[in-house]
Amino acid sequence: MIRIAHISDTHITGESAYKGYAYDLIVNDVNRGDFDFVIHTGDVTNQGLREEYERASYELGKIKKPLVVIPGNHDVRNVGYKLFEKFIGPLNGVYEFRDGVVIWVDSTIPDLSDGRVGGHKFRWLKARLEEYSEKKFKIVAAHHHLVPLPDTGRERNVLYNAGDVLDLLLRHEVSLYTCGHKHVPNVYRIEDMVVDNAGCTSCRKTRKGDVNSYNIVTIHDDGRIEVTIKRVTGDKVRKEHRPIKPKIFVPRGERLLRIVQMSESNVSERMYFRRKVLENAIRTINEKLRPDIVIHNGDIVDMGIERYYEKAYEFYEKIKAEKLVVPGHNDITYLGYDLFLEYFGEPEIVEMKGFTFLPVISAQYETPIGVVGRIGQRKIAKHLEEYRENFTVVVLHHNIVPIPRSREVGFLEDAGDVLRTLTRGEANLVLTGHGGNSFAVKVEKTPIVNAGSISWELHRNPFGNSFNLIDVYPGMIVVFEVQATWGSGRLLGIWKVKGPFTP
Incomplete structure (x- = not known):
């Protein structure tokens, strides 16, 4: 000792x-x-x-x-x-x-x-x-x-x-x-x-x-x-x-839910938007992966102008699964706040199969710096307690833990208090989408998964444009990153979790 x-x-x-x-x-x-x-x-x-x-x-x-x-x-x-x-x-x-x-x-x-x-x-x-x-x-x-x-x-x-x-x-x-x-x-x-x-x-x-x-x-x-x-x-x-033993897990039982998580499509007319990559990814999601729900963690458009929102709506209307979209900082530039509500609506709580998805708005006008705020934190804590019997998934744009290959300047200015709220409330899963790189890590009992960019050329991911595939089994979460062009995958994380679905 x-x-x-x-x-x-x-x-x-x-x-x-x-x-x-x-x-x-x-x-x-x-x-x-x-x-x-x-x-x-x-x-x-x-x-x-x-x-x-x-x-x-x-x-x-x-x-x-x-x-x-x-x-x-x-x-x-x-x-x-x-x-x-x-x-x-x-x-x-x-x-x-x-x-x-x-x-x-x-x-x-x-x-x-x-x-x-x-x-x-x-x-x-x-x-x-x-x-x-x-x-x-x-x-x-x-x-x-x-x-x-x-x-x-x-x-x-x-x-x-x-x-x-x-x-x-x-x-x-x-x-x-x-x-x-x-x-x-x-x-x-x-x-x-x-x-x-x-x-x-x-x-x-x-x-x-x-x-x-x-x-x-x-x-x-x-x-x-x-x-x-x-x-x-x-x-x-x-x-x-206590150290984790064993460190290799094997999922047991039938899959309970499949989530596709994406971020930073940044639909636009700029040369950095890879239209064909997004089209291919959506086709793969619909025809091969068939998720129960698709989560978009923000920056769905590059700028908050109407013709970009029209294009983005056309793309994402093709997704056959249920969708939950939260705004990123790009989405609410210019007229984006009103346009986001017009095209995608106010993000609302989604419940399905004993799972509860809790959207959190962290984006602010004209700045990449986000904030949840003290009222927002209390709202998260209340919802985590209210839906404790369900599998809770918190969805927001800004990353809470630092992301590799990204200069960390505290993009979520109250990240420390938000992280405490999520871990104390024992959120079963947290999905974020800022930083242009995929990353997954478990803090206390809560896995936190960040999505890379699905179709924007200016990303930080050596794996390329990608989205995440998240499968939930009894007592276990498995996360793969899927390359958006070729469909190849790599494991981001696999964790045992405690909750209503623990066998």
């Missing part, structure tokens, strides 16, 4: 923002505990100034355990990354422990709050994961959060390439990703990986009146990972993750 104390965001300074008594309380708690080592995930200082680093060096010396320290965005202000190396240690590195390894990587961008693990650092991280692939437990530590966090206000200051990093960690079977940055303690399970966010150890800037805290991570020999959020008030919140 390995026990780790995870602290973050100390913001050591001579100013009133630093709460030295909270730091000492937590450090004394750590020193008295049976911890194998300590991870500090950044923002050691407040402004990256020399006098702050000098004091930080003294304060960190109070910790009488092996210590791994990662730079944060505040540490690299004022060229503070040079002082970090002088007073604290390397910006990137490896710490080995029994049966495991900690690989820490500098995710900061000088003088910006946003982060990035790009270029050389991404390749360095990949090389280290391959080098230590035989380790039973692999921990990656950085400052910036990997998935949206609740209670952080507007969703910004994320890793620009969070989707690529998330995909890399999952492919290399990383056990734990640990980070800080937003001063909010939080724990998520993403597939078979635990994402551990620490709150702030000794800064006054806490969220919604919270107090200072640190996280206790316990890694058991059988693969179980426990994370306990411990506040200076003594309050504790504990979460445990």
